[in-house]
Amino acid sequence: MSKKKTQYICQSCGHAHPKWQGRCDGCGEWNTLVEEIIETPKNRFASTVSAVPVSLSKADKTAVERIPTGFGEFDRVLGGGIVPGSVVLLSGEPGIGKSTMLLQVAIRLANAGKKILFVTGEESVGQIKLRADRLGPSGGEDSIFLLAETCSEAAVAEAGDYDAIVVDSIQAMASADLQGAAGNVSQVRQSAAIFIELAKRSHIPVFLVGHVTKSGAIAGPKVLEHAVDVVLTLEGDSQSELRLLRSTKNRFGATGEIGVFSMGENGFSEVENPSAAFLGHHDAPVPGSTVFAGIEGNRPLFVEIQALASPAAYGTPQRVAQGLDPRRLIMLAAILERRGGLPLSRQDLFINVVGGVNLTERSADLAVVLSIVGSFRDKPISDDIAVFGEIGLTGELRRAPRTPPRVKEAARLGFSKVIIPEAGEKLPKIKDLEIIRAKDIFSAFKTAFRD
Structure with a gap:
């Protein structure tokens, strides 16, 4: 089978070159040329049957039979x-x-x-x-x-x-x-x-x-x-x-x-039972550990978020996060220092999401902040409390999506309290579960560490 003719296309500007070279003649970028086939009028991907436009009302809506x-x-x-x-x-x-x-x-x-x-x-x-x-x-x-x-x-x-x-x-x-x-x-x-x-x-x-x-x-x-x-x-x-x-x-x-x-x-x-698998097991509550009531797709997923605040050994404090966006950690640390009054500028902060889960949900903010505060003050949060909520730059707790399934999962797993943002839909009372609404990080701190 004969080789098809190829050309080299710049991935930055789309300029075509007959042969490879280091610098694109079109935009001047280096090492952006990629070999591609020169398409002929007739190719194997072309349809052999002419397509006919069909109105949306007459389109076939036969359900696809999936293969389990x-x-x-x-x-x-x-x-x-x-x-x-x-x-x-x-x-x-x-x-x-x-x-x-x-x-x-x-x-x-x-x-x-x-x-x-x-x-x-x-x-x-x-x-x-x-x-x-x-x-x-x-x-x-x-x-x-x-x-x-x-x-x-x-x-x-x-x-x-x-x-x-x-x-x-x-x-x-x-x-x-x-x-x-x-x-x-x-x-x-x-x-x-x-x-x-x-x-x-x-x-x-x-x-x-x-x-x-x-x-x-x-x-x-x-x-x-x-x-x-x-x-x-x-x-x-x-x-x-x-x-x-x-x-x-x-x-x-x-x-x-x-x-x-x-x-x-x-x-x-x-x-x-994924939530039970990702939750840590401690003989007693430990400082710097908080349970986050998360949602992944359509499934509630509860995970333990751990934090460690330690005096910085070097001039610039470290911000290390495993399973969390490090830039989010930097922002939350700044909010705690500016709005919460915690002197974290000379503290190394380490965050770990237990089980290797990568959290992308902003509702994990409250759990991260409570873990940092608990580690810094060496005060534990009761292990029967689950939390969730996004934190704004002014320290307020913002409404979290899909609150009802999170609360139901907390009750199913045996938690006695759940701290949620004040803004949000009304929730029915659930037996043996106290739903606590917090307006900002200060009210959340008082509730989580009041014992």
């Missing part, structure tokens, strides 16, 4: 199961368990009578077999077909009568039409386009494993995330067995939904 994987938490994040013809991108840190999770999904689908093609570009067939044996016995080995291949076109050529395809990983695949090495921007984009076209044409769901950069972003062009239907991120502390599967994009379900798993010697198992 047998993994309840995995199906939950997908929105109820796999949609035929969808493309799912699963990313995560090295060693977090991406390949293991998709192999378990493949095994469960095979046990349900599905025929699966597992394309591996990073490991040999023997290595995949060893992992499958480690996961335990299953009855679907004859329905899972392994293909060690790094050429995208060759892998698609083998994708015949299958019910699902797994590609591990998209960064290891390369198109024969490009001369660049596997993993560069052009190869990732082109290989992804090949598998996406296969999924849409054949109505076969495709799972792509994606690497991440050292900054945590998915390696490759941003267009990769735009092109796929679902983007999942596998998170967790490498020192903990708990893993969170988070949906950051989902065309067929809720975005931000999470599934909680425990990773052991036999692979992943579902966690039935």
